[in-house]
Amino acid sequence: MNAALRNAIAATRTRRRLLWLSVVLGAGAVLAAVGLLTTSGYLISRAAQRPEILTLAVAIVGVRFFGISRALLRYAERLVSHDLAFRTLTDLRARFFRRLIPLVPGGLPGLGRGELLGRFVGDVDSLQDLYLRGLAPPLVALLAGLVAVGVAFLILPAAALVLAVALLLGGVAVPLVARAAARSAGRRQAAARAELGAELVEIAAGSAELAVAGRGEDWVERAERSGRRLASLQRRDAFSGGLAAGALTAVTALAVVAVVAVSIPAVGSGALAGTMLAALALLTLASFEAVAPLGAAATSVDACAAAAERIEVVLDREPPLREPSAPRPAPDGPLAFEDVGFAYEPGAPPVLDSVDLVLRPGRAVALIGPSGAGKSTLAELAVRFRDPDRGTVSLGGVPLPRIGGEAVRAAVRLAPQDAYLFTTTLRENVALGRPGAGDEEIRAALEAVGLGPWLDSLPEGLATEVGEAGSRVSGGQRQRIAVARSFLARASFLVFDEPTAHLDPAGAADLQRRIAAFADNGAGVLIITHDRVALDAFDEVLELRGGRVERVGRGLPWIHGSARADDGGDGDRHGDPARRLGHGRPRRQRDVGGGVPADLRPQ
Numbered sequence: 001m002n003a004a005l006r007n008a009i010a011a012t013r014t015r016r017r018l019l020w021l022s023v024v025l026g027a028g029a030v031l032a033a034v035g036l037l038t039t040s041g042y043l044i045s046r047a048a049q050r051p052e053i054l055t056l057a058v059a060i061v062g063v064r065f066f067g068i069s070r071a072l073l074r075y076a077e078r079l080v081s082h083d084l085a086f087r088t089l090t091d092l093r094a095r096f097f098r099r100l101i102p103l104v105p106g107g108l109p110g111l112g113r114g115e116l117l118g119r120f121v122g123d124v125d126s127l128q129d130l131y132l133r134g135l136a137p138p139l140v141a142l143l144a145g146l147v148a149v150g151v152a153f154l155i156l157p158a159a160a161l162v163l164a165v166a167l168l169l170g171g172v173a174v175p176l177v178a179r180a181a182a183r184s185a186g187r188r189q190a191a192a193r194a195e196l197g198a199e200l201v202e203i204a205a206g207s208a209e210l211a212v213a214g215r216g217e218d219w220v221e222r223a224e225r226s227g228r229r230l231a232s233l234q235r236r237d238a239f240s241g242g243l244a245a246g247a248l249t250a251v252t253a254l255a256v257v258a259v260v261a262v263s264i265p266a267v268g269s270g271a272l273a274g275t276m277l278a279a280l281a282l283l284t285l286a287s288f289e290a291v292a293p294l295g296a297a298a299t300s301v302d303a304c305a306a307a308a309e310r311i312e313v314v315l316d317r318e319p320p321l322r323e324p325s326a327p328r329p330a331p332d333g334p335l336a337f338e339d340v341g342f343a344y345e346p347g348a349p350p351v352l353d354s355v356d357l358v359l360r361p362g363r364a365v366a367l368i369g370p371s372g373a374g375k376s377t378l379a380e381l382a383v384r385f386r387d388p389d390r391g392t393v394s395l396g397g398v399p400l401p402r403i404g405g406e407a408v409r410a411a412v413r414l415a416p417q418d419a420y421l422f423t424t425t426l427r428e429n430v431a432l433g434r435p436g437a438g439d440e441e442i443r444a445a446l447e448a449v450g451l452g453p454w455l456d457s458l459p460e461g462l463a464t465e466v467g468e469a470g471s472r473v474s475g476g477q478r479q480r481i482a483v484a485r486s487f488l489a490r491a492s493f494l495v496f497d498e499p500t501a502h503l504d505p506a507g508a509a510d511l512q513r514r515i516a517a518f519a520d521n522g523a524g525v526l527i528i529t530h531d532r533v534a535l536d537a538f539d540e541v542l543e544l545r546g547g548r549v550e551r552v553g554r555g556l557p558w559i560h561g562s563a564r565a566d567d568g569g570d571g572d573r574h575g576d577p578a579r580r581l582g583h584g585r586p587r588r589q590r591d592v593g594g595g596v597p598a599d600l601r602p603q
Contacts, residue, residue, distance in 0.1 A: 004308035007125055009135065015090065018084040019135060023078035026140035027147070030290045032070035034148050038288040039063050041278035049275070092124050096311060102319035102405075119314060122193050123307035130304040135296035141171050144268055144290040152283060154274050157264045159280050161286060164561060166255030170248050171291035175298035178244030189303050190235045194310065196226040218471040237299055244295025252288040259284045321387055325451045327404030330411035333396025335382060335493050341390035341547075343375060353547030355391070359526050361492060364519035366535055367510075367528045367545035368552065375528040376417065378544065382526070383414045413491035417498040419482030422468030426455075426481070427462035429470075435487035445484040451477065464567050475502030480511060491522040500531045509533040567582040 043059040098122075115466045143165045153160035203210065203219050266272035272280075335347050340355040351374040359365055369375050380386050381393050385401045393400050413433075421429050427523050430442045439462055446455050454477065458464045470478045479502050486494045498516055500508035508531045516537035520527040527538070535541050541552040 004312040005130070005305045007131060007312060008092070008304070008308040015084055015088055022077055022081040022084055022136050023071055023139045023143065023603075025080055026136060027143040027290075029070055029073035029077050030140060030144035031147055032066045032073055033289050034144070034151070034283055034286040036066035036070055037282035038151070038279045039066060041280075041282035042275055045278045053156055062202055070566075081132055081136055085128045086134075088131050089124055089128055092127060092311075093120070094123065096120060096315065099315045101324075102321060103314070103317055104558050110377040113171070116314075119194065119310050122197055124486060127304055127311075128191075129297075129300040130308075132546075133300055134304060137293040138299050141167075141290040141294060145287065147173065148283065148290070152280065152287075154460060155276055155280055155283075156263055156266055158266070158286075159259045162262055163255065163257045163284055166251060166258065167278060167287060167291060170251040170255070170288055172296050174244055174247045174251060174291075175294045176242050177247065177407065178295045179298035179301060187288075189230065189237065190595050191306070191310070192226065192230040192233055193570070196223065196230055199223045199226055205387070227321070233509040236371050237303070237530060240299045241296050243559060244299065248288065248292060248295055252285065255288070256281050256284050321401075321405070323405055324402050327407065328402050329376040329397060330403050330407040330492075331396030331398055331494070332361075334361070334527075335412060336394050336397075337378070337381070337391070338394070338547075339391035340388045341379065342374070342377075342381065342388050343387065350547050352381075352388070352544075355544075355547070355549050357549050358526045359493060359543065361524045362519055362522050363540070364516040364525040364538045365527070365542060366516075366538040366542045367542045367544055367549070368530065368532060368535075369525060371530065373544045374547060375544050376497055377414075379414055379526075379528055380497050382493070383412050384408045385414075411491055412493040412495060413483050413486050413489045414501060415486045415497065418502055419470075419480065421466050421473070421478055423468045424465070424468055425462065426458075426464045429466055429481055430462075430484050430488060433488035434490060437488055443489040448487050448518070449480040449484045451480050451484065453559045476504075476507055479503065483511065483515060487518060489524065493526070494518065496525075496527045496529075498527060498529060499527065500533075505531070513537045 039047040039059055041054060042050065043063060045064060047056060051184060097120050100281050115560060145164075149167070154164050199219070199222055207216075210219055214316055227267050260277070263272060263277050263280050267274050267277055335358070337357040338357050340352055341350050342352040343350045355378065357365075357367075357378075367378070369377055377386070381388055382394070382402075384405055387393075387401060395403060395408065395411060422432070426446075427439065427442055430445055431437050431460045433445070434441075442462060443452075443455065455461065464472075466481075470481075473481070478497050483496065486496065494515075499515065503511060512529065512531065512534040514536070515525060515527050519539070535552075542549050543552045
């Protein structure tokens with residue numbers, strides 16, 4: 001047994017009571033079957049002698065008792081064993097998901113969405129065979145087999161010896177042969193199933209592009225080839241299962257013949273009552289119900305081991321970040337980058353080199369730069385999806401690695417470039433920013449991003465379904481909904497990565513002004529954008545180029561603001577056109593009509 005399989009079995013430790021209960025119930029069901037056939041054999045033989053009916057009463061009651069008990073015990077065993085399997089699979093999925101959380105920010109090289117889905121669903125589901133077939137059945141066979149052999153020993157010791165040997169042959173030798181026949185196919189099934197799942201996910205996700213390119217049939221053929229390969233492996237597995245079932249049937253027949261053969265001389269010598277001959281034969285036949293599931297279990301062991309190994313490959317990955325042993329709460333204060341350097345691979349050219357940037361509450365900063373300059377990397381550093389190779393990213397003067405990850409991301413909220421909408425209502429998608437938010441707050445967030453008129457036009461309002469992955473809304477609406485999530489979060493700092501990617505120039509300018517205006521409520525706002533529109537709405541405009549951050553438009557305070565990074569956000573207003581026009585702080589230029597409701601302000 002490999003380490004991965006042992007780890008999967010260890011997941012049942014918290015469910016040990018259910019495991020033992022299923023074993024006891026399973027053994028009870030098998031023994032009830034043994035008792036039913038044994039008592040029936042005696043009853044039939046004794047009734048053939050036409051005794052007084054009262055002498056058969058005990059046997060008649062026994063047949064009824066064992067018949068009813070068998071059905072009840074088997075039903076209860078099925079309930080408990082499947083409950084054990086499903087609960088354990090839930091535990092495995094939760095463990096898998098918890099382990100994925102710290103891995104996702106750094107990415108999962110070599111694992112696409114389909115592959116990851118295959119491991120998260122298909123491989124975990126495969127492990128149900130481990131609990132339904134791999135753990136309980138051998139224990140049931142051992143317990144029930146010992147009791148059956150003990151009963152046979154009380155009737156005829158020689159018959160008990162024959163039965164013990166036959167049960168060992170059927171419960172050990174036959175499953176080993178079946179496992180050897182299925183080993184190759186069983187281990188390859190998990191990979192083949194995952195490959196097919198990955199291709200189906202790709203086809204479903206890219207169906208429109210495949211149809212436009214006229215490549216739909218090619219990809220369908222690829223999926224069919226993978227399906228045929230998996231079916232071939234499953235047929236080999238089924239052949240092995242059939243081989244085990246046939247071999248066990250042969251062993252069972254031989255065992256019955258052998259028990260009868262050793263019992264006949266005992267009947268002739270008077271050592272065994274003739275009415276017990278049929279009872280022994282039927283007891284032997286019923287005893288093999290205990291070992292019948294072991295052949296199928298053996299054929300699935302290697303498939304379970306392969307699935308467990310594929311899961312462990314993900315679970316064993318080192319997380320790119322480690323949580324502090326004694327995390328500090330997120331303090332108030334600026335979000336600061338000090339001499340930050342970062343490269344994705346050791347020895348690779350740095351993406352960021354000596355970056356210095358300070359984002360203060362109540363300030364709106366725009367960061368522009370060419371594609372690939374490292375803007376998104378800087379955003380990931382801000383929420384501690386990654387740690388810098390050099391320098392410090394701090395919040396309120398405390399380096400982020402000393403603050404708990406959840407606390408960091410509660411204080412600094414990132415709206416990624418590719419906003420994902422879940423297949424649910426508009427209300428649920430926006431409330432993801434702050435679960436439990438009321439309808440008025442959600443509506444206020446949508447109005448703050450310019451979706452108020454659109455929301456009013458929807459017959460179902462906030463209960464409108466957005467479709468799978470937001471298929472019922474436009475790309476621009478998807479981006480605005482993602483921004484509304486961040487507005488609703490009440491975080492101290494909001495980081496937006498290309499929020500205008502799917503908007504036309506007018507829409508992009510409108511949304512960027514609305515994002516900048518949100519800083520008036522006290523939140524620090526950093527927008528990463530390639531759209532050089534509405535930059536006059538920001539207190540500061542920075543450009544990331546060559547791994548370094550530089551201010552843009554020196555001498556143009558209405559573009560970049562005149563505040564220094566260390567002046568607390570007030571800055572020198574000499575020459576400020578907004579000041580000369582009597583508007584006070586420059587950010588009043590970014591008024592979008594009513595501003596942002598007070599209930600969306602940072603808490």
